[in-house]
Amino acid sequence: MSHALRAALTDLADGIRLAPLWTSLGWEQTIGRFRRTLLGPFWLSTTLLSMGFALSFVFGGMMGTPWRESFPYVLAGILAWGMVGSGIGEGANMFINGAGMMQVQRLPLSFHAWLSLMRILINFAAQLITYWAVLLVLGLAAIPSWTIILSLPLALLATLLASLVVALPSTRFRDIGFMVGFAIQLLFFMTPVFWRAENSTGLRHMVVEYNPFTHLVALIRTPLLGQAPTISDWTWGLGWTATMLVLAVILLAALRKRVIFWL
């Protein structure tokens, strides 16, 4: 095994070993971000709720589904998107955000990916509490499927690796960071987050079926709505994660030493 490849794998392993550091630092940064606010991370829940209400009202109406049916679907969809979609957009800036730390302390690059994931996870947890609270009040809550125990870690891993893959080139070429934002926005509409994939045909069906994000969203949303994800969701989820792992290792091996000079 070449030296660069071994160094890339060591980097990934060292990142996991620093778990105590990124968990506490992730908390700290979340507290810092919402310091002097009343709702704290629950401010993000207000975005979730307003988008959930609006999109289920408009699109549920357009597609003729009753609001009480479309609301949990849309809400869980936006919640899932925050993790698997926008999570990547946030992660794209991980090195630029961590520049101060990187300039003064030796840390594996994957540490910054874990730190970014930790912050996303805290936000996700805050939104999940809101999700259940609102659905309970409305009498719409479903008992989640046990499969979430497996599918959530898979979705987390997918976001971790994908954001690492995106962050490395975005640090070198700042254009890519903006492109990622644009792509995530595009994907949000192209992925069945707030609309339903059923009875889509032709090209639209292809866009749904061959879009890994359809399946990543499903991996989180379906169990939340009380059902198990389909085999095809699992296959796509695993395949996507494995692809991202290979890409992340290749990029780390090729670029690891240089990232510090790009900041």
Added chain:
Amino acid sequence: MKHFVELSGVTLDYPVYSVRAHSIRSAVFARNIGGQMYSSADVTVVRALANINMKLSEGDRVALVGHNGSGKTTLLKVLAGIYEPTAGRVSMNGSVATTISVSAGLDYDVSGLQNIYNLGRMRMVPRKTVQSKLDDIISSSGLAQFIHLPVRTYSQGMVARLMFAVTTAFEADILIMDEWLSAGDADFQAEATKRMDRFVDKAKIVVLATHDFGLVQRVCNKVCALGSGRIGFFGTTSEWLEWIENGAVARE
């Protein structure tokens, strides 16, 4: 086991990217033209360190001296593992504590006390150990009741005191510091010297970049003078003083 730091043939090329080089447009269009303009004008490669050989062993307190831009901080960052050398090898045995910048890892919105915990955490020191050293850190920082105020209210000297107290409180075999000791007042300088002595008495290695000749003579027993990324002189402090008197001619 003996602690040591060894640099053999360490060279570091530092690519400096212009604003243009960070844009993908320049990269794409330059390729169409031929790419030569791009590579020569937008990414400047600076050889920050050239073939550095150095061996430090226990008890060494090395001052890195040299003009601005001579490679002091770069060498510290290579020692700290922040930069990986382009060529050559860095090998060391022992735990490393780094304080490259005075404000590194400080959260200005929380109290000095909370920052002591945070800095300990960044150095992977267990919370219990931090608690046991807390009195020592607070008393040696001389911040007294100010430790409970947010760090944004501190002066530069107070920040330096806090950082120095924290850095020297947690035992590390190898201490790497950039010059910021001089930010404190005379009291602090005296206290710092005492504390540095204690720190080094435990047979550890210290590498300190500084411009303060007085500090070098008081604290360090060896000097490494850098110039344009090369070692111009390496020897004991007294030899160094002689070398300066003789006109400071770089010798191989």
